[in-house]
Each structure stands twice: as structure tokens, then as C-alpha cells.
Amino acid sequence: GAFGAAGGAAAAVGDAGQRPSFDHAIGPCAPPKDAYFEPPRVMPDGKRRLSFSACFESGNLALAQSDHAASYVLLLECDVNTMGYTQWFYFGVxxxxxxxxxxxxxxxxxxxxxxxxxxxxxxxxxxxxxxxxWERAGSEVKFYPSDTRNPLLSQEGAQRFGFQTLEWKYTFEYDEDTVFFAYHYPYTYTYLRSVLSAMTSHPYASQFLRRGTLCKTVGGMTCETLEIGAVAPAPAPDAPPKEQ
Known part of the structure; x- marks a missing residue:
């Protein structure tokens, strides 16, 4: 069999005529319904500013700043234990x-x-x-060197490995909407565990899977294993010794 995930969907393929699918049971890795947003503020120019949130699983946005209602400058949180490296972003508006x-x-x-x-x-x-x-959207996407310097790097290092600016434009379609933006299709830890549970509880797919625990991460999360193949039954516990 083969297992894969794309765009928040996972599927297992077995023999012809036996195709267990997890797409409909799990659905996509959807954004949270309960993300906290401050009420949008009305500025002195009378225009309402957008409200941002990244306080949810896999979210990443450190700061949003606006000089006017049509343009927002964003800063990302850096990856842990790096010299200011950033790539992933995921936030709601x-x-x-x-x-x-x-x-x-x-x-x-x-x-x-x-x-x-x-x-x-x-x-x-x-x-x-x-x-x-989830869908690819936005227009006038640009990627160019940033005027912002990485303070963790030397001047020479900043010139070679300095920050870049990613810019795009988006046109809102609805009133009272929550719109999420991300680097790529999110795939959270919680969603991964849902996929593993669906796989190992499926009457057909579970014949070829065994879920286990490798260790705990530094953050205390379970690092799981998934054995795929002709899985042998779990060994029975040793029988107690017979009394003489």
C-alpha cells in the first residue's frame, strides 16, 4: 500500500476494490475556529485597520504594522536555535x-x-x-532584498544571508470574514495524530499498520512511529513460571 498527504488530505491505497480513504473522514487541516482577534480599530483617518492573529497551533507572526489601511508590514518569529532564520508563516486576518x-x-x-x-x-x-x-491566492507576488538587517549576523554575513521581503496583494471578497494566509498547506501536530488514529482504526488499513512511540521531544510531545507492511501480531506477554 501507499500513504501520502497533500493539502491537508491523506489517503491509503490497498488492493484493487479495497481502497480505504481518510479524506472525507478527516477533512483538510482547517484553521482554528476559536483564534483570538482584537476588534479592528478605526484610525484617525476614519478607516478601519485589519486585525491579525497567529495565536494558534503552527501559527507564526510576530508583528503587523500599518501606515495606512491598504498596506501592512509584517515580521515573523524566528525559528528556534537559529541565527534569525525564518520561512514559515501562518496567520489570520x-x-x-x-x-x-x-x-x-x-x-x-x-x-x-x-x-x-x-x-x-x-x-x-x-x-x-x-x-x-485552502487555495493558492493573491496577486503581484514579489520577492526581493529587504532593507531590514538581521541583527544576529555580522555585516558581512547580513550581506550574504540577509533578510528578504515577500510581498503580495489580496482582495477581500466578504464582510465579516476571517481569512488565513500561510506559506504552504498547514499540517499540524494535532492533525497528524488524527490521521494516524484514522489509519490505525480503519478495518482494512490497520492490518498493515502498527503505531508506536519512539520517544518524547524536548517539548514533551510524543514522537510517534508508524510501521507499514505485513505487521505481525503483538507478542503475547510471557507466561508466569509453573509451580513445581
Whole structure:
């Protein structure tokens, strides 16, 4: 059999006529329904600013700043135990109105220039009100050197491995909508455990799977194993010695 995941969907393929699928049972790795957002603020110019949130599993956004309602400068949290490396972003936005066109600029990006700059990749977007799920969206995607310098690097290092800016524009479709943006299709730890549970509880797929625990991570999370193949039955416990 073969197992894979793409865009928050997982499927198992068995023999012809026996195709257990987990797509409909699990669904996509959807954004949280209970993410906290501060109420959008109305600024002195009378225009309402967007409200941002990344306080949820796999979310990443450190700061959002706006000089006017149509443009937002964003900073990402750096990866742990790195010299300021960033790549992954995942955040939600509220306060958009139909036809409202906004520019987002992440000014401390690393590495993704080939995908966003040369290959034409766009962020993935989830609009709660559209009901379309995750999709590539946004326009005028640009990737270029940033004016922001990485303070953790020397001047020479910053010139060679400095921050980049990822910029794109997005037009909101609905009132009272929550829209999420991410680098790629999210795949959270909680979602992974749901996939493993669905696989190992499926009457057909479970014949070829065994789920186990390798260790605990530094953060106390369970690092799981998945044995795939002709799984032998679990060994029976040793029988107690017979009395003489």
C-alpha cells in the first residue's frame, strides 16, 4: 500500500476494490475556529485597520504594522536555535470588506526566493465564508532584498544571508470574514495524530499498520512511529513460571 498527504488530505491505497480513504473522514487541516482577534480599530483617518492573529497551533507572526489601511508590514518569529532564520508563516486576518485590496509585506524572510520569485508560487489562503478550503491566492507576488538587517549576523554575513521581503496583494471578497494566509498547506501536530488514529482504526488499513512511540521531544510531545507492511501480531506477554 501507499500513504501520502497533500493539502491537508491523506489517503491509503490497498488492493484493487479495497481502497480505504481518510479524506472525507478527516477533512483538510482547517484553521482554528476559536483564534483570538482584537476588534479592528478605526484610525484617525476614519478607516478601519485589519486585525491579525497567529495565536494558534503552527501559527507564526510576530508583528503587523500599518501606515495606512491598504498596506501592512509584517515580521515573523524566528525559528528556534537559529541565527534569525525564518520561512514559515501562518496567520489570520479579520476586518476586510468586499473589494478591499491590501498589500502584505513580510520583511524578514529567508530562502523562499526560488519558489515565490522565480517559480511563481503564491501563498495559500483560507476564507471562512467562501467555503472553498485552502487555495493558492493573491496577486503581484514579489520577492526581493529587504532593507531590514538581521541583527544576529555580522555585516558581512547580513550581506550574504540577509533578510528578504515577500510581498503580495489580496482582495477581500466578504464582510465579516476571517481569512488565513500561510506559506504552504498547514499540517499540524494535532492533525497528524488524527490521521494516524484514522489509519490505525480503519478495518482494512490497520492490518498493515502498527503505531508506536519512539520517544518524547524536548517539548514533551510524543514522537510517534508508524510501521507499514505485513505487521505481525503483538507478542503475547510471557507466561508466569509453573509451580513445581
Amino acid at each position: 479579520q476586518g476586510g470588506t468586499p473589494g478591499m485590496r491590501v498589500s502584505f509585506k513580510i520583511i524578514n524572510m529567508h530562502k523562499a526566493g526560488l519558489l515565490f520569485g522565480e517559480k511563481g508560487m503564491r501563498p495559500v489562503v483560507w476564507s471562512e465564508r467562501s467555503g472553498r478550503g
